[in-house]
Amino acid sequence: MPKPETLNFFQKVYEVARKIPYGKVTSYGAIAKCLGAPRSARMVGYAMNGASAMEDVPAHRVLNRNGLLTGKHHFPGTHLMQQLLESEGHTVVDDQLQDFKKHFWDPVGVIGFDE
Numbered sequence: 001m002p003k004p005e006t007l008n009f010f011q012k013v014y015e016v017a018r019k020i021p022y023g024k025v026t027s028y029g030a031i032a033k034c035l036g037a038p039r040s041a042r043m044v045g046y047a048m049n050g051a052s053a054m055e056d057v058p059a060h061r062v063l064n065r066n067g068l069l070t071g072k073h074h075f076p077g078t079h080l081m082q083q084l085l086e087s088e089g090h091t092v093v094d095d096q097l098q099d100f101k102k103h104f105w106d107p108v109g110v111i112g113f114d115e
Contacts, residue, residue, distance in 0.1 A: 009035070009037075009040075009043060009047070010046075010047040010050075012035050013031055013035070013044050013047040013048065013051075014047065014051060014054070014057050016031050016034055016035065016107050016111065017031065017048070017051065017057050017058060017059065017061070017062060018056060018057055018058070019107065019110070019111065020058055020061045020062070020105055020107075021105060022088060023088045023089055023090075023103065024061065024103055024104070024105035025061045025062070025063055025067070025085070025090070025097060025100070025103050025104060025105065026061065026062055026063075026104065026105045026106070026107060027041070027062065027063055027064060027065045027104075028041040028042070028044040028045045028048065028062060028063075028064060028065070029041040029044075029065050030104075030106055030107055030108065031044045031062065031107060032044045033107075033108050034107035034108045034111055041065075044062075045070070045071065048062050048071055048074070049071065049074045050074075052071070052074045052075045052076070052080075052081075059071065059074075059075075059081075060075070060080075060081045060084040060085055061085075061105075063097060063100070066096070066100070067096050067097040067098075067100030068095055068096050068097075069081050069082060069085075069092065069095045069096070069097070072095065082095070085097060090103065
């Protein structure tokens with residue numbers, strides 16, 4: 001069973017992820033930085049692993065720092081993460097979002113971060 005502080009961190013991750021606008025993407029590291037824990041990108045990834053089953057958390061919009069769909073294996077079906085991104089107008093080639101920087105949403109610039 002995860003520690004209470006881990007569950008609390010996961011909930012904060014989900015709160016940020018829910019704010020990612022339609023047609024935009026962000027990274028695990030950007031969410032970690034937004035939460036005041038810039039070295040916790042991997043922990044954000046752990047949180048997102050279970051979020052693909054949460055209908056109110058757009059987990060498909062969270063990618064690695066290079067725009068790779070590293071969390072795709074946590075979605076049901078073979079290419080669901082890619083299909084969801086493509087349904088929002090994105091192009092994905094070889095598991096990488098094209099024009100990642102153009103579509104990047106920076107939660108730090110929008111939400112700020114907790115200190």
